[in-house]
Amino acid sequence: MTENCGRTVEDVRLCAVADVQDGPRRVVAGDRGLVVWIAADGAPRVFADRCPHRDARLSAGHVEAGRLVCPFHLWAFDAAGRHVGPDGVANPDCRVPRFACRVRDGAVWVEMDAVMS
Numbered sequence: 001m002t003e004n005c006g007r008t009v010e011d012v013r014l015c016a017v018a019d020v021q022d023g024p025r026r027v028v029a030g031d032r033g034l035v036v037w038i039a040a041d042g043a044p045r046v047f048a049d050r051c052p053h054r055d056a057r058l059s060a061g062h063v064e065a066g067r068l069v070c071p072f073h074l075w076a077f078d079a080a081g082r083h084v085g086p087d088g089v090a091n092p093d094c095r096v097p098r099f100a101c102r103v104r105d106g107a108v109w110v111e112m113d114a115v116m117s
């Protein structure tokens with residue numbers, strides 16, 4: 001539980017940080033599929049596990065140059081969830097839903113309300 005604007009919100013433990021050191025991992029919170037991965041800054045990120053191109057599971061992809069790469073057509077997404085083209089330019093109009101997360105006790109946590117909304 002954490003405090004957010006005066007109300008208590010439920011945190012959900014997704015996985016151990018060690019579980020995503022070698023690549024992205026699919027987790028489910030409520031009925032939502034998520035992908036947890038480690039960005040270039042060494043901190044975990046939590047995205048919807050669904051590529052905005054053709055709905056592939058991003059958790060089946062890999063991390064390359066600090067970006068999450070979709071397994072189907074190799075679209076890459078930066079730590080903010082923006083699609084980054086082969087020219088290295090991020091497209092702010094094409095992004096994967098991203099959820100704020102925190103690390104506590106060696107695990108990755110998100111607020112359940114944020115994931116379910």
Ligand code: FES
Nearest residue numbers: 051053054070073
């Ligand atoms: S489905 Fe992800 S790049 Fe095409």
